Amino acid sequence: MNIHNILTEIEKTDPEVYDRLDTRRNAMRSFASFGGKVALAAIPLALGSMFKKAYGQTTTGIAGVLNYALTLEYLEAEFYTMGASSGVVPAGTPAVGAINTIRDHENAHVAFLKTAISSLGGTAVSKPTFDFTAGGAFGNVFTNYDTFLAVAQTFEDTGVRAYKGRAAELISNNGVLTAALQIHSVEARHASHIRYMRKNRGANVKPWITGKDTGGIGSAVQASYDGEELTTQAGVNIAQIVSANAASESFDEPLTATQVLAIVNPFIKK
Amino acid sequence: MNNGNPTLPETGGTGDVLPNMIGRRKFLSYVGLAASAVTVVACSKDKNDVPEGAINLGSGDIGILNYAYALEQLEAAFYTQVIASPYSGMSATEQALLTDIRDHEIAHRNFFKTVLSGNAIPGLEVNFSAINFGTRDSVLATAKAFEDLGVAAYNGAGQLITSADNLVLAGKIVSVEARHAALIRDLISNGSFADNTVVDANGLDVSKSPAEVLGVAKAYLKSVLYAGNLPTS
Secondary structure: OOHHHHHHHHHHHOOOHHHHHOOHHHHHHHHHOOOOOHHHHHHHHHHHHHHHHHOOOOOHHHHHHHHHHHHHHHHHHHHHHHHHHHOOOOOOOHHHHHHHHHHHHHHHHHHHHHHHHHHOOOOOOOOOOEOOOOOOOOOOOOOOHHHHHHHHHHHHHHHHHHHHHHHHHHOOOHHHHHHHHHHHHHHHHHHHHHHHHHHHOOOOOOOOOOOOOOOOOOHHHHHHOOOOOOOEEOOEEHHHOOOHHHHHHOOOOOOOHHHHHHHHHHHEOO | OOOOOOOOOOOOOOOOOOOOOOOHHHHHHHHHHHHHOOOOOOOOOOOOOOOOOOEEOOOHHHHHHHHHHHHHHHHHHHHHHHHHOOOOOOOHHHHHHHHHHHHHHHHHHHHHHHHHHHHOOOOOOEOOOOOOOOOHHHHHHHHHHHHHHHHHHHHHHHHHOOOHHHHHHHHHHHHHHHHHHHHHHHHHOOOOOOOOOOOOOOOOOOOOOHHHHHHHHHHHEOOOEEOOOOOOO
């Protein structure tokens, strides 16, 4: 695809577009920061940004949501990057490939969000300094495989809930909303697999969240599961359709930013 | 497979929220560009030409909820059959997991039917003639196709929804579909839960338009769906 062609098409339908965007040259600058593999997928975001600029809507709030997502992706990316190189994942097992796959996705999310934020005219937040032991609560996170998987599960399930909780704030920007949804479902795939890995190691857990059960991890991560026990959706009592367990499993629940930050805070060095 | 169904039309558009400063036609052309970077004019055909015998999904959020309802009907019917006639060699673990998925899809299906109430499309007739319910390979391959398709469908439908409440509801469901998709993939080949056939180099899952999704789904449906009134932005 060719950005110049797109701009030419826009000129055909709206000859005054540059009254709104200044000049074609300035419009092109919106794309100047893109490079390599990120560029193509980020183009709809950049176009969205251009139109918001041209037609007078703010993107500050949207960049703010993406910075929130970026912080969570930094957490996950560094967690899996450290985990993959720590030796905690048993060598010679399928787990190595799985953890590497997830690590790569989380690092890709970081890069993608950074590009998206700058394309919206925002400034990407910098990476916090993390403490994956959460002040000692998970002291053996990089030496005990089960602890590692327990923290991984919590991060993934929390991430899924976090994206869901702020999707509605992106409703005015189709490109950003769709990209956020595309990340959200990848996090859910990760969550499912990590839970399946734990199940195969004997944990009493399923790929989906039953009630507000932590899957045997315990009270240290309860806040990541509180609220998941909901069985009424939009006024419909799902527990009258299927069992209460299935009713809670069949819908994942959002978390607010305040709830998520309280969960994540112990993992950020003060 | 050709089951004699008419070709599903491209989705038409009824964009109803417009920036004040530009006309509707211009707006739609921008959206078409931003979404696909290919199409210039997203919408130019008659919207209400429902083919004889086809089921009209409707317009606006109701249309999108009916679209989701149609996909959930398909999934629920499939897993109901899977559990009613287990494939040869289904393990107890697999049976438990597939039963859970069946129940989740039934929950989704009946949820949409209830919230749509009088606006709901009728129950659909499915066509599972291409599926061999007796073999693990056929069942899991079909399950994988349905789950990945469902994830892509919800991802693509989010931007078509106007109500924030409906968007969150779709979000609550799509992550469960993604959990299913990952599990089914792991049952087929452990570790394929998010391989590069569904996650791109940016770490993004697939997103498909209703026209793309229904073009795939129609092979499993005797009923014919008309999507021409669904929103396109």
